[in-house]
Amino acid sequence: MKNFNYNIPTKVLFGKGKVKEVGKEAKKYGDKVLLVYGKGSVKKSGLFDIVVNSLKDAGIYIYELPNIDPNPRIDSVYQGAELCRKVGINLIIAMGGGSVIDCSKAIAAQANYCGDVWQDLYVEQKLDTLTSALPIASILTLAATGSEMNGNSVISNMHTNQKLSIGHDILRPVFSILDPEYTFTVNKYHTAAGIVDILSHLFEQYFTPDHEGYLQNRMMEAMMKTVIEYGPIAYNELDNYEARANLMWTSSLALNGMVSYGKVETDWATHGMEHELSAFYDITHGVGLGILTPYWMKYVLSEDNVHRFVEYGRNVWKIHGHDNMEIANKAIDKTREFFNSLNIPQTLREVGIDDSKLEKMAEQATIFKYLAKVYIKP
Amino acid sequence: MKNFNYNIPTKVLFGKGKVKEVGKEAKKYGDKVLLVYGKGSVKKSGLFDIVVNSLKDAGIYIYELPNIDPNPRIDSVYQGAELCRKVGINLIIAMGGGSVIDCSKAIAAQANYCGDVWQDLYVEQKLDTLTSALPIASILTLAATGSEMNGNSVISNMHTNQKLSIGHDILRPVFSILDPEYTFTVNKYHTAAGIVDILSHLFEQYFTPDHEGYLQNRMMEAMMKTVIEYGPIAYNELDNYEARANLMWTSSLALNGMVSYGKVETDWATHGMEHELSAFYDITHGVGLGILTPYWMKYVLSEDNVHRFVEYGRNVWKIHGHDNMEIANKAIDKTREFFNSLNIPQTLREVGIDDSKLEKMAEQATIFKYLAKVYIKP
Numbered sequence: 059m060k061n062f063n064y065n066i067p068t069k070v071l072f073g074k075g076k077v078k079e080v081g082k083e084a085k086k087y088g089d090k091v092l093l094v095y096g097k098g099s100v101k102k103s104g105l106f107d108i109v110v111n112s113l114k115d116a117g118i119y120i121y122e123l124p125n126i127d128p129n130p131r132i133d134s135v136y137q138g139a140e141l142c143r144k145v146g147i148n149l150i151i152a153m154g155g156g157s158v159i160d161c162s163k164a165i166a167a168q169a170n171y172c173g174d175v176w177q178d179l180y181v182e183q184k185l186d187t188l189t190s191a192l193p194i195a196s197i198l199t200l201a202a203t204g205s206e207m208n209g210n211s212v213i214s215n216m217h218t219n220q221k222l223s224i225g226h227d228i229l230r231p232v233f234s235i236l237d238p239e240y241t242f243t244v245n246k247y248h249t250a251a252g253i254v255d256i257l258s259h260l261f262e263q264y265f266t267p268d269h270e271g272y273l274q275n276r277m278m279e280a281m282m283k284t285v286i287e288y289g290p291i292a293y294n295e296l297d298n299y300e301a302r303a304n305l306m307w308t309s310s311l312a313l314n315g316m317v318s319y320g321k322v323e324t325d326w327a328t329h330g331m332e333h334e335l336s337a338f339y340d341i342t343h344g345v346g347l348g349i350l351t352p353y354w355m356k357y358v359l360s361e362d363n364v365h366r367f368v369e370y371g372r373n374v375w376k377i378h379g380h381d382n383m384e385i386a387n388k389a390i391d392k393t394r395e396f397f398n399s400l401n402i403p404q405t406l407r408e409v410g411i412d413d414s415k416l417e418k419m420a421e422q423a424t425i426f427k428y429l430a431k432v433y434i435k436p
Numbered sequence: 437m438k439n440f441n442y443n444i445p446t447k448v449l450f451g452k453g454k455v456k457e458v459g460k461e462a463k464k465y466g467d468k469v470l471l472v473y474g475k476g477s478v479k480k481s482g483l484f485d486i487v488v489n490s491l492k493d494a495g496i497y498i499y500e501l502p503n504i505d506p507n508p509r510i511d512s513v514y515q516g517a518e519l520c521r522k523v524g525i526n527l528i529i530a531m532g533g534g535s536v537i538d539c540s541k542a543i544a545a546q547a548n549y550c551g552d553v554w555q556d557l558y559v560e561q562k563l564d565t566l567t568s569a570l571p572i573a574s575i576l577t578l579a580a581t582g583s584e585m586n587g588n589s590v591i592s593n594m595h596t597n598q599k600l601s602i603g604h605d606i607l608r609p610v611f612s613i614l615d616p617e618y619t620f621t622v623n624k625y626h627t628a629a630g631i632v633d634i635l636s637h638l639f640e641q642y643f644t645p646d647h648e649g650y651l652q653n654r655m656m657e658a659m660m661k662t663v664i665e666y667g668p669i670a671y672n673e674l675d676n677y678e679a680r681a682n683l684m685w686t687s688s689l690a691l692n693g694m695v696s697y698g699k700v701e702t703d704w705a706t707h708g709m710e711h712e713l714s715a716f717y718d719i720t721h722g723v724g725l726g727i728l729t730p731y732w733m734k735y736v737l738s739e740d741n742v743h744r745f746v747e748y749g750r751n752v753w754k755i756h757g758h759d760n761m762e763i764a765n766k767a768i769d770k771t772r773e774f775f776n777s778l779n780i781p782q783t784l785r786e787v788g789i790d791d792s793k794l795e796k797m798a799e800q801a802t803i804f805k806y807l808a809k810v811y812i813k814p
Contacts, residue, residue, distance in 0.1 A: 066444065280658040
């Protein structure tokens with residue numbers, strides 16, 4: 059096992075009705091809160107009113123930054139940071155999925171920063187220059203990215219056509235509220251994409267050639283089994299609480315660092331490639347991952363790493379047999395069948411991507427590969 | 437899944453050479469440290485000198501509280517708390533196993549407390565009265581209790597013949613240093629006892645009649661598999677780093693709350709009974725657990741909970757078959773065989789316990805059962 063520093067300080071309030079505790083929790087940080095959210099689905103679901111009432115009951119002044127994009131822009135970051143400085147915000151609360159949380163982290167970093175976080179942190183990766191940030195919290199409405207417990211943030215810059223990520227412990231939320239009921243309204247398409255995203259986060263940390271990390275690999279198999287058990291249930295019955303709860307909690311634990319601490323290395327190649335598909339064609343992240351993953355598995359499978367595919371096949375899919383390569387290939391087929399059962403397309407052609415930009419995307423992905431190294435390991 | 441509040445803020449510095457970072461970490465809390473340790477094994481192993489040098493290099497003043505008993509006494513707690521108040525200690529560092537850490541937590545609680553923590557917290561369980569405590573840290577030398585990441589503390593009062601426990605989030609260590617190399621000197625007997633203790637912590641949280649907690653149960657199976665894989669390796673080769681590392685990290689994750697958050701209930705009956713064996717006959721905790729566990733399993737096994745024993749048999753021991761009770765019984769036999777392989781006795785007679793005090797112990801254990809409810813759930 060490799061040396062590591064474990065640091066996951068985020069408090070999680072999990073379950074039905076927990077949203078009502080936001081005022082009490084937020085008050086510990088001061089009485090001026092910036093509420094960051096997206097295009098208004100939190101208003102439709104009624105979440106917004108519950109949050110605002112709880113904050114007001116606690117005597118908290120509320121400022122708002124709405125309309126965050128699915129791929130959050132650096133312009134929103136500057137706008138939010140300026141507001142924080144102007145009114146003296148004490149806590150930023152992100153309401154939504156990974157995009158809103160990622161954007162809030164960037165605002166928290168920029169608010170106290172002498173310089174430009176885009177250039178210094180996202181482009182040049184000078185992470186040591188970030189020594190303080192405003193506290194951020196989250197109220198999660200989508201199980202997928204794990205941003206609610208980690209210090210990762212992905213931001214897009216439309217002026218330079220770049221989508222870059224950082225990871226820094228100082229940006230881990232101080233608390234996150236996870237009520238699975240607020241994911242009932244996520245439709246089948248995005249539920250499927252979220253399921254693939256969670257599995258992909260586990261695959262990226264699991265499929266490595268090293269023989270160490272026994273405990274970590276067994277824990278990841280436990281999480282994969284949970285997603286495979288409850289993914290189809292949530293997909294077919296969107297308001298199944300137990301299924302939504304297991305997916306939501308798995309998505310947080312899968313990418314808060316716990317399962318990669320102590321591992322020799324992690325991969326993130328599929329995420330690197332998918333980032334380019336999303337950047338060039340604006341397809342849904344989880345769908346892109348679902349298309350790429352089985353091909354990636356077949357492509358990298360070799361004698362050096364077949365033991366990990368055999369463990370995956372035996373422990374997750376209960377595949378028996380003696381021929382390692384046969385077990386490995388069956389496990390990959392099972393993975394594709396699972397994605398098929400969620401109506402994830404099998405080819406790039408199906409989502410309108412031809413080979414005209416492959417070379418350009420490959421080039422960009424190779425640059426991203428460097429950044430991917432820091433994606434999960436701040 | 438049940439509602440829960442997840443809160444595991446302890447930083448963990450894990451791996452070879454991490455002890456040298458203690459001064460830098462400790463300095464964040466101030467410049468006066470109380471070092472708490474046991475009967476001197478930390479001096480023999482060389483750990484003491486490394487810690488003292490690191491603290492001195494960081495400009496920290498060191499005060500000492502040595503000679504903590506394996507079952508830490510309330511008298512040591514009062515003595516430590518008085519010292520903390522007198523010299524204005526900023527951080528308590530526990531060097532050793534669970535006993536030393538548990539004692540340090542009690543000192544941390546008493547140091548700032550207006551009243552008697554023994555009476556108010558351990559006896560009367562008025563946990564709400566504890567609103568502040570000195571920060572504590574730990575440097576672990578034994579993989580077993582999990583005290584290095586949780587807020588639990590078990591203290592003995594020899595004046596009243598009581599051994600009582602509390603659990604409070606405020607007593608979670610601010611940081612813990614885990615270097616598996618410092619567990620190489622743990623002998624075969626105590627290594628075996630530690631292995632049984634870790635497994636028992638998992639069993640207490642796993643064997644419940646409810647059908648919920650899918651993710652949590654799969655994660656516990658992952659940890660059980662790790663202990664079953666690496667326990668015998670560490671037992672037969674005391675300085676095997678990978679085995680010691682997997683056991684050490686598993687012992688921390690098994691009892692920091694993570695695997696029980698969201699479960700409907702946990703058990704702790706075997707721990708309740710074993711506490712009485714230890715109290716009346718002073719036998720090693722892990723050995724007592726090893727004797728009792730297979731009998732407890734056979735005793736409680738019923739149609740209501742057989743599904744959990746079947747999962748245990750299938751997922752942990754790879755037992756195949758269709759008859760649930762048969763799989764369950766085979767799994768229990770496998771557990772006993774595993775303990776046998778570590779030379780854990782099979783009967784109370786073998787450790788000098790006859791039936792003369794059974795009734796008295798049963799009575800005391802029933803009182804403990806109430807307290808056990810709070811043991812892991814602050």
